[in-house]
Amino acid sequence: MRDQLARTVLEKSPDPVVVVDDDGRVTYANRAAATTLDSDPDSLRGTTAPDLFDGWPDPDTLARSAREEASLPLTIRRSGERVTLSCSLHTFDDDGSSVAAFLEEHGPLRVENVVDALDDVFYVLDADRNFREWNARFADITGYGDDEIAEMDPLEFVPPEDRDAAAAAIETTLSEETVETLRSALVTKSGERIPYEFNAAPLVDDGRVVGLVGTGRDVSERRKARLALRESERRRATLLSNLPGMVYRCRNEPGWPMSFVSEGCRDLTGYESERIERGEVSWGRDVVHPDDRDTIWEAVQDALADGDRFELTYRILTADGETRWVWEQGREMAGAETGEPDLAGFITDVTEQREAERRLRQEKDRFRSLVQGVDEYAIFMLDPDGYVVSWNEGAERIKGYEREEILDEHFSTFYTDDDVAASVPEENLADAAERGKAEDEGWRVRKDGSRFWANVVITALRDDDGRLRGYAKVTRDMTEHRERERRLAQQRDELATLNRINELVRRVIRSLVAAASREEIETAVCERLADSNLYRFAWVGERDLSGDVTVRSKAGDDGGFHELVSDAAGEEWERPAVTALRTDECQVVQDIPNESDHPDDLADAAGERGIRSGLAVPLTYGATTYGVLVVYATRTDAFSEREAAGFDVLGETVGFAINAIERERLLAADSVLELEFRVSDPDWLLVDLSARGDCTLVLDGTVPTSEGEILHYVRVSGVDPERVADFAEDVSTVTDVGVVTDRNGDGLVSITVSTSLVTAVLDAGASVRSARAQAGEGKLVVEAPRDVDVRTLAGSLDDAFVGVELLAKRERERPVQTAGEFREELASGLTARQRATLQAAFLAGYFDWPRASTAEEVADSMDISSATFHQHLRKAQRKLASAFFDDSAR
Template structure:
């Protein structure tokens, strides 16, 4: 006997439940389970296996039931006989060898006799290493390690070995690892009572992983469903047992029926019916119908706990198990009281509509979507002249429009609504032919009627005869046309805006110009009260003027600013007994021009006074104080300030304020154009070097960050004026006005000139201070690879020396120097490559060296040094590198100069920095004279002439050539040169005389 012996009895017992003599009656799963004394699920699994082995047949019955039977006769050669007589090893091997059922076969010492492939797969065991081993030891040493709860597992299984007299069933979970998957198994074991292994035990392990997942999902769904049912309060949902008693109760049932769950459980369903229904046995009949048909749905009165009634819609479903046995009922009740009341109300309203339809004084007709008349009321019959039962076809009636042209059926209201689905309102038509006397006029309206899915269902047509109204309207139009013609002749000669009012200030006439200014056509204004249109306050002087004119019958003429219209106007009011005639003319442009002229004249005076005042100041602080005070004291402005830019924080900081205390400390202004605080007038002026304004702080979106400050400090407009000279920004002037719309074009231009004057004054002062200062900062810079970086295709041989730079205005400079013969090509290449080197002229070519004149436009380094009072000592380009020495006043920010150089030439190196003392007093005095006594033009002429070789012998450049370089006439050049020479020689002679005297 082999290891399949013990399993044989399991299937033999199951198969024995069927009568051996066919045809045997089919059995249900429950009947088989009762016979073999096992669970219904165990019986079902065994029956399925026997069907697969073709020992049984099965079929489904009902919704979820199934029956089983034997279809073949039982003989000694059948597997059952084999199972009964012990020769079933091949059957066990065939059935269990590769089946999804794991098998342990144990002898009477509970050693492992045989295991199948499923056991190896489930527990991760090897048959060769397992067979022959003690199962107790195997559980403790091997199997226990793969079971989720090893102690409970070992205790339960080993207990069957200690008392091998009973069958055992339980579930266990196998953990994943070492090639095995996590799974749930059902353990079923029983003692082997006969055969070779009698006293042993057979253990079966069924893989129920999918079943467990299904059960878990089912429990979750059941939990969700029960939670849903429990929380739904719109419906009473509860279960009844087969006798009709309540077994579950949700919140909806409690709300609708008034019974708590405690009160409702075990009550018979008839409790909720009326006495009449109970007397007529309605509850029992409903349950019987549901049991018979599976479902019943009824409506009727039900009773709450407090005795009140409600109209309910009830559905009852019978619940049966797999075998069709009635388990109870599911009942759903919905409170339909409000809906029933609503339906009854709808019926009453429908009856009302029917009555209104019949008695309406307006002709009413209803057409279907084909245009056929479905019904009409008596008034419609009268209008159409139809007798009882007479046919009417809308398409057969001839109608014309107001213009007398025939209307096709497609142009009429009914056809338009049938085609477009849209309503038509008051389309006026006329009979094409008179039915009796004059042709009649009709007003026709239509309305579409749609069903629930918005599909056109019917069209209602309303019609009224308006013949009399049309005649009255015609007469009124004739009278109006006649009056209008007379008025047009009178008012055609009036150029001003004009309107007429009656004695209650209502519009009776408005001409075209008045329509334009008031912003409404005469048709809309006619009959309106003038104060509703103009929307002026009760205490507005205009009301007083109108009232005075009407009361005194005296004309009123005046000028005013109209807030509602936003214009200046001249108003002339002429009274009459019937009302007022009002003429008004827009004089806004004239008034604004007058105001701008007055403001500009005042501003020009202020600018001239400031210009005169700054010339006499000896420090920058004094200049800024004069400017701020003068602007703040002007009656057109409230206050002013001057601020500088802090490059480290990208913000501005205050230098001077006038007319205000602490404003610049309260306000946040950024230099970052992406920051909202950098998009106001000051931020824009810093970037553009142009005057920037806000003409209305309450309306300009860019001024939003400072709107609250505008209210707090009482200004309406502001301007930011850059203090700029030769491209250098020295600061920002902020000016504020209480005027809305201040800082027009002329005013901005004057303020821009003020910024230039202040910038020029500060630059001149700093330049003068630089020339008069004994101690200066000396900076030595080196730019390695200058030629390679600026003009990479040129050679780096030779030397280029830059001797002097002469500004000639508008950002243009002339630079003079010398160049060795082998560096001429490098110089020309630099002119081609550097954006601010315009052109070069070789003024003298000799062996070895040549002189040249270089024209520059807005060179950043030269411009910055010139504006700061600095100078460069003979920059030199040699071996491809640029070396230069820069002298700056101590007041100048050295980092600013260094930053400018590094922005243009990133390879710049600061070699040395130290202070030096200027000791030549004569040179100083001549320099002072050069700076103070000479005009800008005179200085430019002297420097250009000197470095162009005008004073050499023989001359390298003529006066006319130098004049052309300076873009001035020859006589002008010579005049400036003579005056400059006179001033400089005078100072030189005076210095020499003073030295001799010492």
């Protein structure tokens, strides 16, 4: 009977109980024990205790512990996790052959411990964008209660100006299953905006997105101060503001006699405040629920004894018998009348919150398993010594280990060898244990040995007594984010350098305007470049008769490196400056000390002098190359593609400036060099057309068009001008042809061409004095400055048209004529009537725009007919135009 009674008691007990014999075999296990061990009572009978429990003692220790009714720590494996048990041992029969083990399970460290322990906010939204779960930090930071959060839209927690971006991020996460990051502000209940970085990842169940899981991290570093301030304000507002509820003052006596009750009492209890103040209704006896009266009294007295405020949640009965939950906060105050201490506080209805909390707990239980499946974050637990005790799908995806492989392994497995040698893992745990949380970024190692850049947060988990239970570790793969930030920083640096270079090039170009000679241009360019902190040395050179390059101007200090380059050049290696002149293309060497094409001794010399990269750009205008600009820099890869393009523009601008100086010198010179060339290239229009027409062609003049082409006026003799025009229409470079005059086999033809030998002459800094061709043989006479490099000029023409041969070279003096002599010469070419007509038209404003007088009005003033006026005026204008154009615009 007694055994039957004991068995019945054990079966009904909610505590797990296992009975073993002296051989350690299980002879009995109740239902609670079977549940704890994830089995059934029948299956447990006959098994051995050491197989069920880690830490089961040997027989002697077991017997001694049972006699002393001692407690032992045991652990078991359940669902892949370790569970800690406390085991109380008792002798079950008189001879001590059976021992009863009473088991008590310690709460395992689970994902919910991790989530609630996080210093970040954590939340889960369903597919309809409703809050389904959040951690305690979320409520603490925002100031909202759980019931309020459950009814709110997520966009209410970000500023209005960021809500479109937040909505788009949520939609993208739910629809495209991507991880989204948003930097905004977390808006609290009080309206405060706290800078936060939010990250969201899709929440997948059975292959279907059912919501998203998000985290938010305070990036303001002022969170603690704000939290403390907000908590202080919240408590003050609880006592002083007119929130739904009631403010009271009462004596500290059983029944809580009230001396003051606010108007909120009616809505809270259904009683008028006056009835409670007069004592008709006792708060302690009539309002407080009978089951909570003693508990409330003891809690208040204990708090007052410790000098603390009291904070309570309990039930009340309203006037119509309804049970409600209320939250009360109060403190002791000096009595106004009796001098005895009174109590003052605030009471509010929290019935809905309690119900909401109950519903939320159910929802959290349902979503807990889904959180475990998040794969964008590695969320797992460590024991106090740093060994892994739990593992989620995100950890498996990021780190590559399956649960069975990594459980019970030390978390230093994820660190690099250098970090392990430097005790970084131990320091991270120590920091977390000391400060509550440790955050770190650095390289971590996957199972396959590959590395990834990780952001790691380790949070210490402690029980109510402050004992360390373990650590929550959250890892996020930041490799792509870090690489993206690195590329952006590099692009910003390159753009800043490019802006400085472009500004330098603009300053160099502006300095060319003031230069009066080629030497001044070259010196200004070199000095501007060398004086900047972007380049070390710059020089300008030109090709000599041997084909090598000689220095014309230089600035900066390269330790004589350019001379070493000149000495090293030969048949086996062509220096970049020569290559630039030969190809008319910019040449760049980005790393001279390590350049395999350079001689070894030259590369070593560059490294010793701190020269890392170089550039050579030709100085060209049209088809003429005036030299080469060479620049050295102390930076490796100093000349990017865009930077080299800027130097191309500089080279063309310097070439243009040199050409302009040479042409100006030619126009102002008292004496010039006259060069005569024979031209047999049929690509020259005059040679081609004279051969096909067996005629003589003379270039009367050329005029540039607005489209960049050249209009030629060609005098024809020996053939019908119409035939020459027909021949010209077949030439690919001719864009327009017209017959100006045709007089019995002679005449004038206008021909517009896209390329011309005249252009090559002008680009070389010379001018055309005369050009003619007869039956396929051409003669060209040009004028150039006396100190012109004839070889270079002839080479430029030969590059443009083959078969250009220099026949003669001679100096020619230009007559010096004063302005008065020039005017007198012009006047002598006009008749008296022509001069009078021209002067009358000028003085009457005929040449103004708009005209002050018409031709008829001027003719009337001279008492001549309009036709006579036009005849005299046109002859005078032609004589003046002939004096200006006949000798210079060919």
